[in-house]
Amino acid sequence: MRPQAESLIIGPGGGKDVLTALANGAKRIVPVEINPLIVEAVNVRFADFTGALYRRPGIELQIAEGRSYIRRTQDRFDIIQASAVFGRMPPAAGAFTLSENNLYTLEAFQDYWGHLKPHGVLTISRFIFERESLRLVSLGLELLKREGVAEPAAHIAVIKERGLANFMLKKSPFTQAELENLREIARQQDYDIVYLPGEEKGDKTFKSLIASRGSDEFYREFPFDITPTDDNRPFFYYMLKPAAFLDLFSFPERSPFEDRAILILRNLLVVTAILVALVFALPLLLSRKKGSGGMALRRAGYFSCLGLGFMMIEIGLLRRFILFLGHPIYSLAVILFALLIFSGIGSRLSVPKSGDRAFLTRIILALVLLTPIYCYLLPGLLTSLVGLSLLLRCLIAILLIAPLGLLLGMPLPLGIALLHKDGSAIPWSWGINGAASVLGTILAVVVAMNFGFNATILLGASIYLGAIFLLPRSQT
Numbered sequence: 001m002r003p004q005a006e007s008l009i010i011g012p013g014g015g016k017d018v019l020t021a022l023a024n025g026a027k028r029i030v031p032v033e034i035n036p037l038i039v040e041a042v043n044v045r046f047a048d049f050t051g052a053l054y055r056r057p058g059i060e061l062q063i064a065e066g067r068s069y070i071r072r073t074q075d076r077f078d079i080i081q082a083s084a085v086f087g088r089m090p091p092a093a094g095a096f097t098l099s100e101n102n103l104y105t106l107e108a109f110q111d112y113w114g115h116l117k118p119h120g121v122l123t124i125s126r127f128i129f130e131r132e133s134l135r136l137v138s139l140g141l142e143l144l145k146r147e148g149v150a151e152p153a154a155h156i157a158v159i160k161e162r163g164l165a166n167f168m169l170k171k172s173p174f175t176q177a178e179l180e181n182l183r184e185i186a187r188q189q190d191y192d193i194v195y196l197p198g199e200e201k202g203d204k205t206f207k208s209l210i211a212s213r214g215s216d217e218f219y220r221e222f223p224f225d226i227t228p229t230d231d232n233r234p235f236f237y238y239m240l241k242p243a244a245f246l247d248l249f250s251f252p253e254r255s256p257f258e259d260r261a262i263l264i265l266r267n268l269l270v271v272t273a274i275l276v277a278l279v280f281a282l283p284l285l286l287s288r289k290k291g292s293g294g295m296a297l298r299r300a301g302y303f304s305c306l307g308l309g310f311m312m313i314e315i316g317l318l319r320r321f322i323l324f325l326g327h328p329i330y331s332l333a334v335i336l337f338a339l340l341i342f343s344g345i346g347s348r349l350s351v352p353k354s355g356d357r358a359f360l361t362r363i364i365l366a367l368v369l370l371t372p373i374y375c376y377l378l379p380g381l382l383t384s385l386v387g388l389s390l391l392l393r394c395l396i397a398i399l400l401i402a403p404l405g406l407l408l409g410m411p412l413p414l415g416i417a418l419l420h421k422d423g424s425a426i427p428w429s430w431g432i433n434g435a436a437s438v439l440g441t442i443l444a445v446v447v448a449m450n451f452g453f454n455a456t457i458l459l460g461a462s463i464y465l466g467a468i469f470l471l472p473r474s475q476t
Helices: 016-023 037-043 067-071 106-114 132-146 174-188 205-209 215-223 242-250 260-289 293-320 328-349 357-378 376-382 389-409 411-418 427-450 451-468
Strands: 006-009 028-033 078-085 114-128 156-161 162-168 192-195
Touching: 006 016, 006 205, 006 242, 016 078, 028 037, 067 106, 106 114, 106 132, 114 132, 132 156, 132 205, 132 215, 156 174, 174 192, 192 205, 242 260, 242 427, 260 293, 260 427, 260 451, 293 328, 293 357, 293 376, 293 389, 293 411, 293 427, 293 451, 328 389, 357 376, 357 389, 357 411, 357 451, 411 427, 411 451, 427 451
Parallel strands: 006 028, 006 078, 078 114
Antiparallel strands: 114 162, 156 162, 156 192
16 A cells, blocks of 8 residues: 555564565565564574564664654654554463553554654554454544544544454545555455445444444443543553443353453452451451450551552552653663662651651641642653653653652651550551552552553552541540
8 A cells, every 4th residue: 555665563573564564665664673582583593584684774673662662753654553562462361451551542543643644554453353453443533533533434444354453544534546455455365344434345333433433322332341542541452341340249150251361350359358358357356355446446447558559659650651761671670669769768767757647647648649740740741751861761760759759658657656656566567568568459450450540549649648537636
């Protein structure tokens, strides 16, 4: 469709898409591969077989995360391609159902759209039998709506070969010549037309979705969640509606969404909650016999809140910085490092205020008021700074985490000083905080999958706020 194309290929892996671009006469090819070990395999270990493909003249290899690279480049392309990138593997576990994916969100589509030439095409291949292609169409429709396109149906085409469908989103409407070309290719290659503008043949579900222009009514009536994913809730493979997820806790004989990963997550949440409840309740029952149940209940509740709240905020922040730092591993290393270092410093700085309930209350309120800034103002700031070098981005991330990290480190030692003036039961409070943290990691994933990372961070802040009401009113 685009002879002499300038092509951006996201996730080329072993290089098949690069070879396809070469075979179709692309004049410029920019493969973006996130894993340097794959590049080493192609260029070194299996170079005799591959011809050291990524060293070939005219191949402008980039080792980077696809979204991060496209946000930093100023180039525009005729073709932006992603063929089955991050397929759900291993399929037996369905593990990718629980993983977020930055490549298939509304903001990602906006990035691609902004880097296409006037007649450029975004082409993505996904599995049609798992409803992934339907979600791609919903993303395309929402993008076209936001771009003010009058006839979104004229910009979309979907063709499949067995279980794999190719979704195409063109910046300008498909011309009649291009549509005839696609029909002829489909006929020659024995492909099936799922949707083409003006084509009577096709899949009725796709046609209904496109005819509705991605209406709320269509999404509400469709049994699965195929609404557009965004950077706040980027779980592209997760298509269970929140109400249906809650239904899983009734342990039905057969779930409408047979996915082992989700069932494992449900089981893990239930088992962990039961174990944490035991850690919480058994010492309480023992303490009641000694006549100190009221204070013990306050202690258990307070340190449980800290464990749950900290993990929810931490996991939400890890996600917020992935695009900025360009790789999930960088985000994990830098953000976890910054949180642990600055929370440790915050713990040390809080020592002179030990036993001061008013100071502890102010610290928690400051933490609660600061978290919405990280939810709603931080993404725009990070986007504006994404063109800086990796070292500078790491330093900026550490500085941005520092204020919240300092505050997160203070409630635990201050709470121990306030709730354990006699020095008793400190190991239990420490243990219940750790147990609640384990539950918090699982609960954070569940909340993020169903409601987004902003909701996860804000819920963590709300739990911290609840901890204030568990503090003793008197310091005597």
